[in-house]
Amino acid sequence: SYGPRMPLTEYDLTGRTALITGAAGGIGRACALLLARAGATVHCADLDEDGLAGTRALVSADGGTARLHPLDVTDDTAVAAVVDSVVRSAGRLDVLAAIAGIMHTAPVLDTADEDLDRVLAVNFKGVLYACRHSARAMIATGTPGSLVTMASGAVDTALSGLFAYSAAKAAVVQLTRTLATELGPHGIRANVVAPGWIRTPMTHRDDPAGHRTAAMARRSPLGRAGEPEDIAHAVLHLASDASAFTTGQIIRPNGGVAMP
Ligand code: NAD
Secondary structure (H helix, E strand, O other), rough: OOOOOOOHHHOOOOOOEEEEOOOHHHHHHHHHHHEEEHOOEEEEEEOOOOHHHHHHHHHHOOEEEEEEEEEEOHHHHHHHHHHHHHHHHHOOOOOEEEOOOOOEEOOOOHHHHHHHHHHHHHHHHHHHHHHHHHHHHHHHOOOEEEEEEEOOOOOOOOOOHHHHHHHHHHHHHHHHHHHHHHHHHOOOEEEEOOOOOOHHHHHHHOOOOOOHHHHHHHHOOOOOOHHHHHHHHHHHHHHOHOOOOOOOOEEEOOOOOOOO
């Protein structure tokens, strides 16, 4: 029995502090907006300072509070400094959404070493740094936090030309599962979101004519492509107490199609 009917307070993030990387656009911006709407103070980190200012304007117009942190997630010292400044201002860090990422396409045989290094640096090590510093802050402040990472439907299948990207995302899955195992005793949860094809600046750059968006809509039993808000709702679930018994899991908001 669930007891008397009441508001769904388990989704309420009032008084909580969230750090969101990649918050200048696309999925990260949608997450900033939704977590702020749920009541969190959102600390938005990204390379793109203009995009960050745009996110803050949207959060403020919606009645929320956003703080901005220009950041390159591949810089471990800089990531540590951002986490530090969040904890100094808020006294705690409840949620990390590690969303910053880059796309890269090339066949395995043509992938240049420096491209592989860059994709691993942003999409894997950047996530590792953010998780590591955030988890240390959660432990130090005794906060039972939630780490949410961003993989991709590309981890469930092999797509021609998506080798470096999908390898980095597969590494994120194993990182997150391991964090869940190691940090559970501190009350810290860690989960991965693996979106399908979502309409964002990233996918627009990769597919300006919208062929894959159309393919996604055609193949999905739901008959449409995904939007950043679809992913933000999955992140809110994992960030909030609604998922208190969920850790080490991959959730797949993908309209029923791993990748078009
Ligand atoms: P996007 O390009 O629209 O947004 C990514 C953001 O990350 C940008 O604001 C960018 O400035 C930022 N960023 C890139 N490198 C950075 C760095 N070194 N330091 C700090 N910030 C950096 O992309 P998106 O589609 O919103 O993707 C967000 C995440 O979701 C990525 O990790 C992506 O791999 C993943 N994803 C996207 C899709 C999709 O279909 N759009 C599908 C699966 C997974």
